[in-house]
Amino acid sequence: MEIKNGIKCVVWDLDNTLWDGVLSEGDEVTLKPQIKEILEELDHRGILLSVASKNNLDDAMNKLKEFGIDHYFLYPQIHWEPKSKSLDAIRQSINIGMDTLLFVDDRPFELDEVKSVHAAINCVHADHYQELLDHPSLIPPFITEDSVKRRLMYLEDMKRKQEEEAFSGTSEEFLKSLGMKFIISEAEEEDLKRAEELTVRTNQLNSTGRIYSYDELNHFRESSAHKLFVCELSDKYGSYGKIGIALAELTDTHWHIKLLIMSCRVISHGVGTVLLTHIMQQAKQANKRLLADFKNTERNKMMYVSYRFSNFKEIAKAEDGFVILENDLTTIQKFPPYIELLVQ
Amino acid sequence: MSMHEQIRNFIQDNLVVFDDEVEFSNEDNIFELGFVNSLFAMKLVTYIESEFNTTIESDEMDINNFNTIDNIVNFISSKTVYQ
Numbered sequence: 001m002e003i004k005n006g007i008k009c010v011v012w013d014l015d016n017t018l019w020d021g022v023l024s025e026g027d028e029v030t031l032k033p034q035i036k037e038i039l040e041e042l043d044h045r046g047i048l049l050s051v052a053s054k055n056n057l058d059d060a061m062n063k064l065k066e067f068g069i070d071h072y073f074l075y076p077q078i079h080w081e082p083k084s085k086s087l088d089a090i091r092q093s094i095n096i097g098m099d100t101l102l103f104v105d106d107r108p109f110e111l112d113e114v115k116s117v118h119a120a121i122n123c124v125h126a127d128h129y130q131e132l133l134d135h136p137s138l139i140p141p142f143i144t145e146d147s148v149k150r151r152l153m154y155l156e157d158m159k160r161k162q163e164e165e166a167f168s169g170t171s172e173e174f175l176k177s178l179g180m181k182f183i184i185s186e187a188e189e190e191d192l193k194r195a196e197e198l199t200v201r202t203n204q205l206n207s208t209g210r211i212y213s214y215d216e217l218n219h220f221r222e223s224s225a226h227k228l229f230v231c232e233l234s235d236k237y238g239s240y241g242k243i244g245i246a247l248a249e250l251t252d253t254h255w256h257i258k259l260l261i262m263s264c265r266v267i268s269h270g271v272g273t274v275l276l277t278h279i280m281q282q283a284k285q286a287n288k289r290l291l292a293d294f295k296n297t298e299r300n301k302m303m304y305v306s307y308r309f310s311n312f313k314e315i316a317k318a319e320d321g322f323v324i325l326e327n328d329l330t331t332i333q334k335f336p337p338y339i340e341l342l343v344q
Numbered sequence: 345m346s347m348h349e350q351i352r353n354f355i356q357d358n359l360v361v362f363d364d365e366v367e368f369s370n371e372d373n374i375f376e377l378g379f380v381n382s383l384f385a386m387k388l389v390t391y392i393e394s395e396f397n398t399t400i401e402s403d404e405m406d407i408n409n410f411n412t413i414d415n416i417v418n419f420i421s422s423k424t425v426y427q
């Protein structure tokens with residue numbers, strides 16, 4: 001086993017690692033020998049524990065509870081996303097270096113996948129789990145009162161974050177208290193760097209996954225047959241900068257949205273459809289039909305749902321998985337009551 | 345709890361309404377009562393899929409299936425009948 005010194009957190013797979021059997025296949029799983037003692041001892045040493053498992057969240061958590069070990073795990077990642085993502089989420093939540101994480105899994109594929117994305121992480125095959133307690137990387141020089149309490153401190157922190165998240169997602173009072181300003185304008189040259197960056201980076205809420213270069217965007221900005229919108233958000237904490245762009249192609253009969261991007265950072269602010277609503281209003285004023293391209297990228301379902309819930313309908317399937325949506329513009333939502341909209 | 349109540353509770357908890365005091369019936373268009381942002385849209389779809397153990401296909405993502413409590417309940421019932 002090659003593990004760097006100073007491991008702060010051990011992340012466990014579940015099926016055939018922490019327990020024998022595969023839960024989602026209906027196996028009657030049983031904890032591997034000595035697992036409980038190992039978890040307890042690591043926890044006592046102040047080494048944090050977490051889970052990265054491809055499973056149904058509720059089933060797996062219930063099973064961990066049944067075994068009486070659920071309380072050990074911080075930020076458990078139980079879903080079907082790649083484990084490299086899970087490890088990233090755990091690392092970010094606990095806020096430690098990737099090289100202080102140790103990942104234990106029985107499947108070479110998972111170990112390799114994680115390692116391929118996070119070169120610095122330490123990986124160990126589940127076969128070696130019984131050697132962990134004796135490995136120097138998991139024996140801290142001192143065990144202090146703080147080590148023993150470490151997990152509890154993180155748990156408190158986790159609860160605070162959860163409360164904040166629950167609050168930000170739902171409460172309109174909270175949204176109103178932010179004093180949000182949403183500014184929409186047509187792109188200026190100085191906006192293009194950021195616009196280009198958004199096309200490259202923001203893949204979760206990109207309506208087509210298309211990527212445009214600076215020069216292409218500059219061409220659209222100057223073209224009279226296109227409109228390139230950018231939007232900016234600020235609230236009482238300051239400005240989030242440019243958080244969305246939209247490219248529309250203008251013809252005699254219609255406006256055609258070729259690209260719509262919203263930064264994931266601001267989705268919890270409830271402003272994901274404001275730019276779209278603005279374009280719908282503008283197209284209606286110009287007496288044009290409104291079309292939009294959409295392509296499923298596996299990560300932009302929210303964008304599709306937003307289009308459909310804004311009354312866009314699929315009218316055609318184009319090549320390469322693109323669909324074309326049309327909006328008859330008979331019903332356009334009002335803007336949300338919790339933002340001040342400025343159009344420049 | 346009936347399916348109507350379940351859906352109503354979800355909407356009350358998650359939709360940002362234009363008027364705080366608003367009361368709405370099972371037939372009222374929720375898209376006119378409040379601001380349906382991306383987050384709400386996605387939450388509603390995810391909620392229905394997980395709570396009623398179903399998958400909403402692209403062609404079912406029609407606003408008319410989701411604009412009133414009645415329509416949502418009818419939609420879910422029509423899905424689960426075939427399972």
